[in-house]
Amino acid sequence: PANHLNVATILKPNKENLREIRKFLRLGELVAVPTETVYGLAANALDPRACQKIFTVKERPHNDPLICHVPDFASLEQYCETNPFAIRLAEAFWPGPLTVVVPKADVVPDIVTANGQTVALRCPGLISTRRLIELAKCPVAAPSANRSEAVSPTTAQHVLEGLGNRIGMILDGGPCKHG
DSSP: OOOTTSOOEEEOSOHHHHHHHHHHHHTTOOEEEEOSSSEEEEEETTOHHHHHHHHHHHTOOTTSOOEEEOSSGGGHHHHBOOOHHHHHHHHHHOSEEEEEEEEBOTTSOTTTTTTOSEEEEEEOSOHHHHHHHHHHTSOEEOOBSSOTTSOOOOSHHHHHHHHTTTOSEEEOOOSOSOO
């Protein structure tokens, strides 16, 4: 939860903090998480109300679909219809900063895909972020953790400065490597 000043709490990626952040995600709240490229504004991708909060906090247009992060290659088929090309790409480049766009499974809410028939999936390379997704037992929708059209954040401090009064927690994985 946010601290008494209504500013996001920054947490290091240890077991206790990951469990706390997982609870927050499971309650439909937003958290910022690191990836290789930028910090993402994460919500349970299977919870339409939580995903709506991403659009509200970012001031993002609803016709702009969200990228969903999964914990591993094995979970890919739960959220989409695969094809040999997407499977080869994911096997070769996951975990890492590759997003595959494939036909969505029915379990993926329309708000995530902007009412489209495809879903963007990625498996982040950061172990702490993947571990959080595993603990949450759901994919996380996580576009960049900034207001729409602002510069994408590459540190926890950038997220705090941009959205710190709009979210409760930030997982501090250090600076992004490829921002």
